[in-house]
Amino acid sequence: MAQNSGRAGEEYAAKWLKEHGYRILAQNYHSRFGEIDIIAEDSQYIVFVEVKTREEGSMVSSLEAVTKSKQKKLMLTAQTFIMKSPSALQPRFDIAAVTTLHGEPLGLQYFTNAFGC
Numbered sequence: 001m002a003q004n005s006g007r008a009g010e011e012y013a014a015k016w017l018k019e020h021g022y023r024i025l026a027q028n029y030h031s032r033f034g035e036i037d038i039i040a041e042d043s044q045y046i047v048f049v050e051v052k053t054r055e056e057g058s059m060v061s062s063l064e065a066v067t068k069s070k071q072k073k074l075m076l077t078a079q080t081f082i083m084k085s086p087s088a089l090q091p092r093f094d095i096a097a098v099t100t101l102h103g104e105p106l107g108l109q110y111f112t113n114a115f116g117c
Contacts, residue, residue: 009053009098012105031080034073046089053098
């Protein structure tokens with residue numbers, strides 16, 4: 001169930017990004033360092049999006065779930081992507097926090113430049 005709600009959250013976030021003018025470049029991009037849920041771009045940024053899906057009323061927030069260790073893995077994976085697919089766009093790391101009820105997405109909070117870099 002958790003994996004299915006996670007996948008539903010990623011699809012919900014991808015749809016939200018498209019509706020907000022982003023072009024999806026990759027989903028579930030893997031490197032030896034880890035995985036990035038969504039890689040998208042707009043006119044200024046190549047955006048590496050970590051999607052955190054939480055059931056309504058969850059004790060741990062989506063932001064707390066993206067630890068420093070996870071951020072480092074995401075940055076290394078993003079470097080791998082950029083080396084394979086160079087871009088003149090500025091990189092940015094965002095978090096999409098999807099809230100679900102019984103595994104169905106209810107809404108999304110989007111945190112731009114979530115790592116502060």
